[in-house]
Amino acid sequence: MQALGAQSSILSRATGKYRVSVVIDRCKECGICIFVCPTKVLVKSSVLNKYGYHPPDPVNIDKCIGCRLCEYNCPDFAIYVEKVV
Amino acid sequence: MTRQIHPLDKHLRLERIPTLYCPGCGLGIALGALLRALDKRISEGTINPDKVLWVGGIGCSSRMVFYVNYDAAHVIHGRAIPFALGAVLANPDLLAIVTGGDGDIAGIGGNHLIHAARRNVDMIVLMFTNFVYAMTGGQVAPTTPRGVSTTTTPRGNPEYPVNAVKLVGSLNANYVARASVTTPHYIEQFFYKALGMRGFRFIEIVSTCPEIYGRHIGLRDPVEMYSELRKRVKYKHKPSLEKAEIDWEKGIVIGEFVERSNPSLIEILKGVRS
Ligand SMILES: Cc1ncc(C[n+]2csc(CCOP(=O)(O)OP(=O)(O)O)c2C)c(N)n1
Ligand code: SF4
Ligand code: SF4
Ligand code: SF4
Numbered sequence: 322m323q324a325l326g327a328q329s330s331i332l333s334r335a336t337g338k339y340r341v342s343v344v345i346d347r348c349k350e351c352g353i354c355i356f357v358c359p360t361k362v363l364v365k366s367s368v369l370n371k372y373g374y375h376p377p378d379p380v381n382i383d384k385c386i387g388c389r390l391c392e393y394n395c396p397d398f399a400i401y402v403e404k405v406v
Numbered sequence: 407m408t409r410q411i412h413p414l415d416k417h418l419r420l421e422r423i424p425t426l427y428c429p430g431c432g433l434g435i436a437l438g439a440l441l442r443a444l445d446k447r448i449s450e451g452t453i454n455p456d457k458v459l460w461v462g463g464i465g466c467s468s469r470m471v472f473y474v475n476y477d478a479a480h481v482i483h484g485r486a487i488p489f490a491l492g493a494v495l496a497n498p499d500l501l502a503i504v505t506g507g508d509g510d511i512a513g514i515g516g517n518h519l520i521h522a523a524r525r526n527v528d529m530i531v532l533m534f535t536n537f538v539y540a541m542t543g544g545q546v547a548p549t550t551p552r553g554v555s556t557t558t559t560p561r562g563n564p565e566y567p568v569n570a571v572k573l574v575g576s577l578n579a580n581y582v583a584r585a586s587v588t589t590p591h592y593i594e595q596f597f598y599k600a601l602g603m604r605g606f607r608f609i610e611i612v613s614t615c616p617e618i619y620g621r622h623i624g625l626r627d628p629v630e631m632y633s634e635l636r637k638r639v640k641y642k643h644k645p646s647l648e649k650a651e652i653d654w655e656k657g658i659v660i661g662e663f664v665e666r667s668n669p670s671l672i673e674i675l676k677g678v679r680s
Contacts, residue, residue, distance in 0.1 A: 344411055347424050349424065349430070353632055
């Protein structure tokens with residue numbers, strides 16, 4: 322986990338191909354990203370954000386196929402996927 | 407200033423993020439898809455961000471204009487379309503994008519919707535159908551399916567709902583499409599297309615309201631509501647208006663129903679087309 326200042330702590334994991342990052346304090350624990358991920362990369366974490374929600378953690382990052390469905394279906398701009406170059 | 411991290415952050419008023427939307431509300435999914443389409447147009451140079459104007463009335467859906475990093479007006483309930491009409495008549499270079507709920511656009515604002523479509527006014531109207539008046543606690547809306555119990559129809563809605571796609575499509579609108587928050591790629595694709603056209607462009611976006619509608623129909627969990635909506639949505643390639651079914655039991659048809667190149671109101675007034 323990297324700390325990027327009060328407003329923007331990021332929980333991020335990467336393989337040689339993709340990095341999945343979660344903006345901890347934007348997440349509302351709706352679970353949609355976990356549901357839409359086709360390879361079950363994401364798991365609800367035990368981290369508690371400043372609003373009392375548990376953001377997802379890309380624990381199974383090795384299985385990520387970079388489809389960005391989690392990013393495109395998150396209602397709160399709280400998760401995004403990058404290609405690792 | 408809040409640091410930009412998510413790829414859409416530059417299009418958002420970050421000081422207002424997180425939104426006031428309930429956890430798992432579909433409106434945020436739609437907003438992301440809309441901003442990706444706008445981002446693509448802006449980076450291609452086909453849209454000038456300084457000419458973009460978002461207009462919303464009242465309701466959770468209308469409130470979207472509060473979160474975008476563009477010129478925006480938050481006006482009275484049901485009157486976003488006439489406000490946008492005034493703006494484009496005064497400054498025809500503006501690109502007006504109206505957002506609103508099914509109550510705001512098809513209920514209290516229904517008359518404006520009909521006449522703006524009839525006149526092919528240059529604007530994009532994004533109507534979010536969550537089947538109730540969400541912000542005010544789940545009263546029956548013009549789009550509520552028959553039989554559904556809402557705050558004001560505790561024994562089930564006895565009335566027939568409006569099909570906004572069929573209504574607007576029967577008028578003089580240049581573009582009529584429907585997507586769902588469970589298909590963000592189609593929201594992006596249809597809005598991208600609409601952004602490149604003239605005249606009246608209408609996109610109905612079927613959305614999830616787990617907090618209020620979900621409570622009424624027994625789908626309070628955002629994931630359950632999302633997955634139940636996703637099961638009902640059927641994409642069709644350029645379907646006819648007769649196929650524009652929107653029914654919780656029989657299914658919800660999404661796609662691009664109408665594409666025309668009729669002269670727009672601004673083109674007529676400028677005398678460039680008649
Ligand atoms: C003239 C007027 N009448 C009624 C209201 C109360 N009111 C606020 S939002 C709303 C309806 C919201 O429903 P909808 O437009 O479908 O948006 P949603 O919240 O579902 O996104 C109503 C009736 C109002 N603000 N102004
Ligand atoms: S990019 Fe696709 S595979 Fe990777 S975490 Fe997101 S949804 Fe799962
Ligand atoms: S979809 Fe977004 S808000 Fe919902 S749990 Fe995932 S990261 Fe959090
Ligand atoms: S009341 Fe419904 S539409 Fe409004 S923010 Fe909550 S879930 Fe979304």
